[in-house]
Amino acid sequence: MYRIQQIKLPIDHKEEELLIKAAEALRIKKEEIKEISIFRKSIDARKKDEILFIYTLDVDTYKEVKISKRNNNISVAEPFIYDVQATGEKPLNNRPVVVGSGPAGLFCALLLAEKGYRPIILERGKTVKERVKDVEKFWKEGILNYSSNVQFGEGGAGTFSDGKLNTLIKDRSKRGKKVLEEFVEAGAPAEITYINKPHIGTDLLRNVLVNIRKKIISLGGTFRFEECLTDIIIKDNAVQRIVTESDIIETDILVLAIGHSARDTFEMLNNKLKLTAKPFAIGVRVEHPQKMICEAQYGEMAGNPLLGPADYKFVHKSKNGRSVYTFCMCPGGVVTASASEAGGVVTNGMSFHERDLENANAAVVVQINPEDFGGEENPMAGVEFQRYWER
Numbered sequence: 001m002y003r004i005q006q007i008k009l010p011i012d013h014k015e016e017e018l019l020i021k022a023a024e025a026l027r028i029k030k031e032e033i034k035e036i037s038i039f040r041k042s043i044d045a046r047k048k049d050e051i052l053f054i055y056t057l058d059v060d061t062y063k064e065v066k067i068s069k070r071n072n073n074i075s076v077a078e079p080f081i082y083d084v085q086a087t088g089e090k091p092l093n094n095r096p097v098v099v100g101s102g103p104a105g106l107f108c109a110l111l112l113a114e115k116g117y118r119p120i121i122l123e124r125g126k127t128v129k130e131r132v133k134d135v136e137k138f139w140k141e142g143i144l145n146y147s148s149n150v151q152f153g154e155g156g157a158g159t160f161s162d163g164k165l166n167t168l169i170k171d172r173s174k175r176g177k178k179v180l181e182e183f184v185e186a187g188a189p190a191e192i193t194y195i196n197k198p199h200i201g202t203d204l205l206r207n208v209l210v211n212i213r214k215k216i217i218s219l220g221g222t223f224r225f226e227e228c229l230t231d232i233i234i235k236d237n238a239v240q241r242i243v244t245e246s247d248i249i250e251t252d253i254l255v256l257a258i259g260h261s262a263r264d265t266f267e268m269l270n271n272k273l274k275l276t277a278k279p280f281a282i283g284v285r286v287e288h289p290q291k292m293i294c295e296a297q298y299g300e301m302a303g304n305p306l307l308g309p310a311d312y313k314f315v316h317k318s319k320n321g322r323s324v325y326t327f328c329m330c331p332g333g334v335v336t337a338s339a340s341e342a343g344g345v346v347t348n349g350m351s352f353h354e355r356d357l358e359n360a361n362a363a364v365v366v367q368i369n370p371e372d373f374g375g376e377e378n379p380m381a382g383v384e385f386q387r388y389w390e391r
């Protein structure tokens with residue numbers, strides 16, 4: 001299999017042209033190509049009058065092809081294999097417990113389940129189906145359910161989101177690819193594996209979550225919804241058992257995938273363990289007509305369905321050394337109230353798969369370091385800092 005980068009085509013090109021370009025690049029006849037698949041697809045809109053799609057293609061040929069060492073755009077593609085080696089020699093005394101069913105908890109549980117560890121997943125919120133009802137009630141009537149809301153419940157904080165799946169880290173370990181492949185297996189569109197900035201949308205994501213849950217259960221995992229971790233019993237520097245609102249569970253492996261909003265759990269942990277405050281970002285959400293963003297990015301091509309709704313990203317380094325940047329931009333989306341605590345305003349953004357609403361929105365944030373809020377002396381000071389601005 002060969003990987004060819006930098007194949008540029010006009011946005012209205014025919015599918016056949018991918019084959020022609022691949023054959024040209026490999027200097028073979030197109031009949032000698034067995035299979036072709038898109039590895040990456042992005043938009044080059046630097047010249048507004050000549051917007052292009054840029055492809056990286058994986059090409060399987062009937063016979064071996066000689067690749068010139070001077071051609072940096074062609075390489076031999078390694079097959080995708082993601083495997084975490086199980087470590088440890090002694091069988092565990094008890095099943096591992098993963099607290100939280102957000103992206104971190106779900107994928108941790110999936111990998112444990114794939115290796116036969118039969119994890120127990122504790123989630124304080126409800127299943128996605130029940131959670132949607134609570135969140136809609138909050139948005140319509142302003143009645144907040146403290147354990148089933150935009151932050152808490154199956155899928156964690158990202159369930160009511162744009163479902164953006166791009167990351168700025170280099171995917172050397174292939175974890176990102178594993179996540180995307182699992183999403184596709186669970187019902188997400190296949191294009192997320194190759195589009196430069198993939199997104200699922202809150203509507204499709206809900207079904208994907210249910211299918212991932214079913215897969216974990218089929219591999220021996222157990223989900224316990226509406227069950228909040230309230231205490232950890234530690235002896236000789238090791239977890240012995242954990243306490244929930246309704247049970248005591250023996251375990252020696254505990255994974256805390258509790259996200260950034262479980263302030264009561266942070267409080268409990270702070271009384272048990274040595275916590276360290278970390279930097280975070282804080283800011284506002286801005287909203288503007290999607291049409292305006294499309295025109296700015298695509299000029300006269302704005303509105304072309306082949307391009308879809310445009311996005312943007314800004315970074316500004318201010319004179320005092322701090323960076324201000326946009327984050328979580330939601331094309332054709334909506335600004336949502338996202339509180340999990342009473343008395344404050346927390347906003348976020350989400351979009352549906354089609355991203356076809358009138359407005360775009362994005363967070364404009366600035367990085368805050370522990371020294372800004374007294375985090376070096378008190379690890380919980382960041383929570384108070386957040387509360388201050390939320391109220």
Ligand SMILES: Cc1cc2nc3c(=O)[nH]c(=O)nc-3n(C[C@H](O)[C@H](O)[C@H](O)COP(=O)(O)OP(=O)(O)OC[C@H]3O[C@@H](n4cnc5c(N)ncnc54)[C@H](O)[C@@H]3O)c2cc1C
Binds near residue numbers: 162
């Ligand atoms: C509205 C919104 C839109 C977003 N959009 C995007 C996006 O498009 N793309 C993107 O990459 N990121 C997005 N984010 C951010 C992303 O959702 C988070 O970075 C991500 O969810 C963090 O994953 P996590 O698993 O670490 O934690 P979380 O998703 O926060 O999950 C933690 C889970 O733990 C549970 N929990 C907490 N404490 C306990 C306890 N004591 N006992 C039992 N269960 C507990 C919670 O109920 C929750 O379900 C968005 C966030 C929000 C709120």
